[in-house]
Amino acid sequence: MKVFKFYGFLIKLMKYAVKIEVCLKSGYSNPEGETTAHLLKELGYQVEKVNVGKVYTVTLNISSPAEAKAVAEEMSKRLLVNPIKDNYTISVVE
Amino acid sequence: MKVFKFYGFLIKLMKYAVKIEVCLKSGYSNPEGETTAHLLKELGYQVEKVNVGKVYTVTLNISSPAEAKAVAEEMSKRLLVNPIKDNYTISVVE
Numbered sequence: 767m768k769v770f771k772f773y774g775f776l777i778k779l780m781k782y783a784v785k786i787e788v789c790l791k792s793g794y795s796n797p798e799g800e801t802t803a804h805l806l807k808e809l810g811y812q813v814e815k816v817n818v819g820k821v822y823t824v825t826l827n828i829s830s831p832a833e834a835k836a837v838a839e840e841m842s843k844r845l846l847v848n849p850i851k852d853n854y855t856i857s858v859v860e
Numbered sequence: 861m862k863v864f865k866f867y868g869f870l871i872k873l874m875k876y877a878v879k880i881e882v883c884l885k886s887g888y889s890n891p892e893g894e895t896t897a898h899l900l901k902e903l904g905y906q907v908e909k910v911n912v913g914k915v916y917t918v919t920l921n922i923s924s925p926a927e928a929k930a931v932a933e934e935m936s937k938r939l940l941v942n943p944i945k946d947n948y949t950i951s952v953v954e
Contacts (some may be wrong), residue, residue, distance in 0.1 A: 789915070802940070806935055809929060811920070813919070814875065821913045825910070826905070839952070841905060
């Protein structure tokens with residue numbers, strides 16, 4: 767019983783937030799970005815282009831930042847990112 | 861003519877990309893995040909929560925990174941961010 771408790775302490779999981787930023791590759795039509803660029807130009811800003819993407823902030827129960835990054839990479843490939851048309855970057859926040 | 865050309869050189873505009881990340885403040889309903897969290901849990905990941913936001917990468921013709929940041933701040937307040945329900949961060953990329 768005591769040994770079990772001890773092991774329970776050893777594998778205590780921490781919380782880490784990973785940020786996964788997903789943007790369309792250049793060449794893909796990005797209507798929301800084009801509209802935003804158009805509106806910003808109308809407001810008088812010297813905008814050349816706007817790319818609109820998504821950012822997923824995922825809070826994970828996991829043992830280390832390195833593992834959090836590896837898991838985020840795997841999650842991106844399995845669910846969040848379409849490798850044909852998306853670029854993505856991963857960063858561990860806390 | 862030469863003077864004019866000289867001034868033209870002095871106020872030459874550079875390209876800077878600013879990244880504006882917009883996320884819902886906590887407390888606001890975030891159905892896309894909840895669905896993503898649910899799907900990731902079904903795939904076997906120890907996910908606590910997911911927040912889904914937008915990231916605008918705006919390429920500006922402007923003279924300095926400091927000015928690019930100030931303009932991005934102004935653009936956010938005027939068009940891209942709803943201060944009631946959004947948190948946002950700005951960073952100059954290049």
